[in-house]
Amino acid sequence: MSDMTLAPADIALLTRLADVLIPGTADMPAVGEIADYADLLRRAVAACGYAAADLRAAIDMIPAEVDWEGAKAFSEARPGSFRILGVIVSAAYYMARPVLDRLKFPDDRRHPAADDEFANEYMTGILDPVTERGPVYRDTRQA
Amino acid sequence: MVDALGHTDVVIIGAGPSGAVTAHTLASKGFSVTCLEQGDWISPADYPGNRPEYELLLQQKWSWNPNTRGRPADYPMNLDAAEVTPIMIAGVGGSSVFYGAHWMRLPPSDFRVRTLDGVADDWPIDYYDLEPFYNRVDEFLGVAGLGGDPAYPPQDYRMPPHPLGKGGMLMAAGLNKLGWHWWPGTNAIPTNKFRNMEKCVRWGVCETGCPAGAKASFDLGYWPHARAAGARLITGARVREITTDPQGRADAVIWIDRDGREHVQKASVVVMAANGVGTPRLLLMSKSARFPEGLGNSSGLVGRNLMLHPNNEVLGLYDEDIESWKGPAGQLLYSLQFYETDRSRGFLRGSKVNLMPVPGILRILEHFDHLPFGKRWGSAIHDIGKYAGRALSLAGNIEDLPEEHNRVTLDPVLTDSDGIPAPRIEYRISENTQRNLDFTLDRMAEMHEAAGAAHILRQPLWKDAPGHLLGTARMGDDPERSVVDRFGRSHDVPNLFIVDGSVMVTSGGLNPTATIAALALRCAEHIAETARFQEVAA
Numbered sequence: 001m002s003d004m005t006l007a008p009a010d011i012a013l014l015t016r017l018a019d020v021l022i023p024g025t026a027d028m029p030a031v032g033e034i035a036d037y038a039d040l041l042r043r044a045v046a047a048c049g050y051a052a053a054d055l056r057a058a059i060d061m062i063p064a065e066v067d068w069e070g071a072k073a074f075s076e077a078r079p080g081s082f083r084i085l086g087v088i089v090s091a092a093y094y095m096a097r098p099v100l101d102r103l104k105f106p107d108d109r110r111h112p113a114a115d116d117e118f119a120n121e122y123m124t125g126i127l128d129p130v131t132e133r134g135p136v137y138r139d140t141r142q143a
Numbered sequence: 144m145v146d147a148l149g150h151t152d153v154v155i156i157g158a159g160p161s162g163a164v165t166a167h168t169l170a171s172k173g174f175s176v177t178c179l180e181q182g183d184w185i186s187p188a189d190y191p192g193n194r195p196e197y198e199l200l201l202q203q204k205w206s207w208n209p210n211t212r213g214r215p216a217d218y219p220m221n222l223d224a225a226e227v228t229p230i231m232i233a234g235v236g237g238s239s240v241f242y243g244a245h246w247m248r249l250p251p252s253d254f255r256v257r258t259l260d261g262v263a264d265d266w267p268i269d270y271y272d273l274e275p276f277y278n279r280v281d282e283f284l285g286v287a288g289l290g291g292d293p294a295y296p297p298q299d300y301r302m303p304p305h306p307l308g309k310g311g312m313l314m315a316a317g318l319n320k321l322g323w324h325w326w327p328g329t330n331a332i333p334t335n336k337f338r339n340m341e342k343c344v345r346w347g348v349c350e351t352g353c354p355a356g357a358k359a360s361f362d363l364g365y366w367p368h369a370r371a372a373g374a375r376l377i378t379g380a381r382v383r384e385i386t387t388d389p390q391g392r393a394d395a396v397i398w399i400d401r402d403g404r405e406h407v408q409k410a411s412v413v414v415m416a417a418n419g420v421g422t423p424r425l426l427l428m429s430k431s432a433r434f435p436e437g438l439g440n441s442s443g444l445v446g447r448n449l450m451l452h453p454n455n456e457v458l459g460l461y462d463e464d465i466e467s468w469k470g471p472a473g474q475l476l477y478s479l480q481f482y483e484t485d486r487s488r489g490f491l492r493g494s495k496v497n498l499m500p501v502p503g504i505l506r507i508l509e510h511f512d513h514l515p516f517g518k519r520w521g522s523a524i525h526d527i528g529k530y531a532g533r534a535l536s537l538a539g540n541i542e543d544l545p546e547e548h549n550r551v552t553l554d555p556v557l558t559d560s561d562g563i564p565a566p567r568i569e570y571r572i573s574e575n576t577q578r579n580l581d582f583t584l585d586r587m588a589e590m591h592e593a594a595g596a597a598h599i600l601r602q603p604l605w606k607d608a609p610g611h612l613l614g615t616a617r618m619g620d621d622p623e624r625s626v627v628d629r630f631g632r633s634h635d636v637p638n639l640f641i642v643d644g645s646v647m648v649t650s651g652g653l654n655p656t657a658t659i660a661a662l663a664l665r666c667a668e669h670i671a672e673t674a675r676f677q678e679v680a681a
Contacts, residue, residue, distance in 0.1 A: 021520045028525050047196035049203025049211070072516045083512065086520075087199075087505065094504040094528065095195040103504075103531045104464060109193075110344035110355070111469050113334065117306040118327070122289075126312065127327075129319045135293045136324060138259065138483060140251040140269060 002045050004052040011038045013062045018089035020071045029098045031089075040092035048091070050084050058084045151177040151375075153670070154396055154410035156382050156425065158182075159237020160656050161643040161663035162416030163365035164280065168667035170372035174674070177408060178369075178416075179380040179398050182216040182233030185240055187356050192348025198505040205351060207232070207241060208607055215401070216379070218559040220420070221567040227453050227608040229420055229568060235378060236362030237418070238610045239656060243350050244331040244358050245474045245497060246286045247653040248277050248661075250295055252483060256544075256649045260484045260491050263544050266648045267620045267629040270296070276661035284359040285337035286657075288329030294479040302334045305343065310465040310535045311475035314498050317594030318478060328474035328497065331359035331656070339367055347470035347502040380406075383563050385413055385429040385438055385639070393438070393639045399561045412670060415641045416663070419449060419612030422645045423551045424566045426616070439616070439633040439641075444626050446552055448545035448614040450650035453572055454605045455580050456538045457587035458501065458510060459596030460530040467500040467534050474499055481586055482652055490578035492542040494652045496587055501534035510600045530598070537590055538605075539583035542652035543576045545614050572604075580604060611655050616645035631666035642666045 006014070015031060015038065024030025031037055045055065058081035063070040075082040093099055097107070153169050155162045158180035170176045191200035201207075207230040209217035216233040231238045251270035256263045274296070282301055290299030304327040307315060311327075318325040332349065336342045341357040349358055356363060370376060379401040386407075388394040393413040398406050415422045423446035429438035437445055474497040482493040501507065511519055511527050519527075543549075549570045557565040572580070584603055591599045619625025622634035627646055633639040642663040644655055651658070 022524055023522060025522055025525055028528070043196050044199055047194075047199035047202075047204075049199070049206065068521065071520070075516050075520075087509075090508055090524070091196065091199055091505055094531070103528070105468050105532055109346050109468075111346075112342055112344045113306050118289075118304050121307050121312060124312075126307075126315050126319070129322070130324060130326065131291065131293065133293065133324075136479075136483075137250045137294050137296065138252040139296070140255045140259070141271070 002048050002050055002052050002055055004045055004055050006042055006045055010059050011041055013059060014041050014085065014089055017062050017066050017071060017085060018093060020066055020068055021086065021089060022093050028102055031093065034093070034096040034098060037092060037096065040095050041088065043095065044088045044091040048088065054084060057081060148406055148408050150409045151175045152410065153412045153414060154179065154408050155414040155416050156396065157237065157416035157418065157421060157643065158235045158366065158376060159416060159418060159643070160239050160361045160660050163236070163361040163369055164660050164663040165414055165416060165642050165667040166374040167365050167369035167372060168664055169671060170369055170374035172671045174671065176374040177410070178374060178376045179382055179396065179408065180235055180376060180378050181381040182235065183378045184235045184362065185352065187352060187354055190352030190354050192346065192351035193354035197348060197351055198503045201351065207610065215560045219557055219565045221554040221557050221565060225568040225570045226572050227451055227570060227604070228606060229451055229612050230607050230610040231418065231420065231612065235366055235376065236360045239360040240352055240362060241350055242360070242610065242656060243473055243499070245654040246288065246329045246331040246657050247495065248295065248298070249651040249653055249658050250482070253649060253651040256492070262491050263649050264619065264624070267618055273658070273661050273665065276665045277657060280657065280660045280664055284331050284364045285333045285340065286329060286331050287334040289327045292326040294324060294326065294482065300329065302337065304328065305330060305332065305334055305471050305473065307475055308466060308469055308500070309463070310467055310500055311498060313461065313463065313465060314535060314590065314594045315476060317590055320593045321589065323478055323480040325476050325478045328476050330471055330473045331364070332471050332473050333357060333359070339363065343471055345470035347468055347472050347500055349470060349472045381561055381563070382425060383428060383561065385425065387431060387433060387438070387636065391433050391636060393636050403561065412638045412640065415639070416643045418643045419615045419645045420551050420566050420568070422641055422643055423615040424553065427553050428564060434635070439626055439635045439639055441635050442623055442626055444617060446615050447547040447550045448617055449549040449551055449568070449570055450543045450545060450614040451570055451608040452611040452650055453541050453543060453576060453580060454538055454609050455541070455584050456536055456602040456605060457584060457591055458600040458602070459535045459537070459591035459594065460507070460598040461533045461535065461595065462597045463533065465533055465535065468502040468532050469500060472499045472502070481583060488582055490575045490582065492544065492579065492652065494542060494579055494583040495540045496537055496583065496590070497540065499536045499538065501536050504528065504531040507531060507534050537587040539580065539587055540609065540652055540654065541576060541579050541583060542650055544573065545617070545649060546573060551615055611644065611650065613644040613647045613650045613655060616641045617648050618646040619648065630669040631662065640666055640670060
């Protein structure tokens with residue numbers, strides 16, 4: 001886990017980079033529409049396995065007024081550092097509830113199966129072609 | 144300072160699956176049992192999978208690779224000569240804490256590879272020797288599956304199988320289209336509440352530890368019962384040596400606690416349960432004038448024949464909403480279509496293919512890191528991200544044959560946090576294994592194609608092997624060609640037993656925990672039955 005603490009200026013830079021890399025569309029929210037994006041950035045940085053020094057160096061490389069061309073140039077000049085930041089801003093984005101809602105990821109992660117769920121699948125006959133072919137193992141008692 | 148503890152009938156080194164089964168079996172029969180585990184209990188509340196940032200936590204803190212994780216309980220490995228990385232975690236339950244609980248037996252042919260295919264060696268036991276032990280462990284753990292798989296002799300399970308789900312049904316239809324074998328996944332994941340385990344709620348993060356307590360990792364599936372039966376479990380206990388008496392019998396183990404203090408645990412029987420890297424490491428460290436090449440190593444085979452099951456993967460992205468955030472993961476289904484040898488393929492033996500859901504989004508995105516900037520970022524990221532919840536993984540579990548040059552030795556420089564030599568892993572992928580990998584990769588791509596995947600992404604090799612650490616103290620009838628006998632007893636030291644994956648003669652192409660647990664149960668009962676010959680109080 002990284003022991004780096006993001007300063008407000010770091011948050012601002014990363015948010016600006018995220019705005020460029022992950023723009024909003026008709027179907028997906030923009031970073032600016034995610035109220036807790038700063039918190040999610042902190043959470044991502046705290047959880048990741050990147051060394052604090054590498055993260056610090058990468059953030060310091062973000063152009064102050066980063067735009068599409070600036071981000072592209074960054075990715076080409078410093079692919080390793082860019083990749084770290086790409087993971088961080090993406091992780092924060094895809095942890096956001098509005099984003100997960102659009103992707104139809106349920107809020108509740110518990111999905112116990114109904115008692116008849118497998119039985120209903122089985123009754124479609126999906127396994128019949130397999131069972132009809134009969135045993136396929138090599139019985140070593142006959143070898 | 145050495146602290147001498149009281150005598151115990153049996154000391155077990157390692158609290159993973161084989162140690163847990165052995166402890167439970169012997170404690171239940173009235174033996175005094177002490178198990179030494181260098182790791183700790185891991186609380187389900189600490190598992191990463193119940194946190195939204197869990198994919199990032201797997202980068203380092205909860206990495207499957209001990210070198211990356213770097214906890215004091217982990218020992219480092221020198222991997223300079225390893226083409227794949229053995230993964231593991233030290234702790235109660237061992238690596239089963241992070242396993243997918245794919246619960247697969249070896250079919251009969253695996254015990255007769257030399258006879259059938261002319262390579263490697265036959266096991267000294269066959270499927271039918273092990274079958275009753277498979278059955279009993281399955282019953283104890285509440286394994287969930289569907290009997291009648293035509294790729295096996297008749298077998299059945301206590302629990303009904305998990306649903307295939309939308310993704311499983313899609314793939315099953317694809318496999319039917321190809322006319323290939325498949326079967327609903329057999330998992331050590333209860334489909335109903337069982338003993339102290341909860342009913343699976345399909346969280347989908349089985350391989351990062353089940354937050355719901357619904358997976359038969361051995362900290363949950365066996366250890367509570369072993370302790371209730373009287374087994375003593377000491378955590379934070381790193382064994383550095385097994386000592387022997389003047390007659391050449393194992394008489395004690397020396398272990399180090401977290402504060403660096405040494406302890407001596409005397410015992411009538413020593414059981415190694417540290418799996419395919421930890422077990423040879425400790426045997427090689429236990430040198431003496433009588434055993435100059437390491438304990439139990441008159442054959443010179445301790446540490447050799449390391450098998451790691453190189454894995455590969457083909458990821459399929461689907462336009463249908465297949466709810467791939469839903470577990471178990473766990474296997475939804477498996478195929479043994481290419482398990483048995485077919486010489487026309489250009490290699491011997493085969494592989495198992497299993498289907499798993501892919502709940503993580505970052506894992507999908509990283510598959511597209513090679514794309515040029517404009518196709519990876521900007522609005523293009525949403526063209527990739529839309530496949531979150533629509534991804535299925537087919538993984539190939541490749542049988543690798545035993546080769547003596549693939550081995551575990553002691554590193555002359557690298558040490559663990561107690562100054563004990565670290566293992567050095569030498570592992571090369573053979574031409575036979577590489578052909579098996581390539582063949583399986585192509586077949587998995589065909590499976591996704593038949594199932595209608597919109598994108599098919601190949602990963603020819605997982606650098607991190609699946610944690611199947613096998614073969615480094617193989618069993619056999621010939622003391623010159625094996626380390627232990629058919630019951631796991633050392634050919635050289637009559638009261639030293641090995642019960643873990645080290646004893647496997649061949650690796651099979653299947654997840655080995657079911658076999659390891661069955662072998663451990665068989666060995667433990669043999670220890671009990673022959674106790675009077677080992678001077679164990681019966």
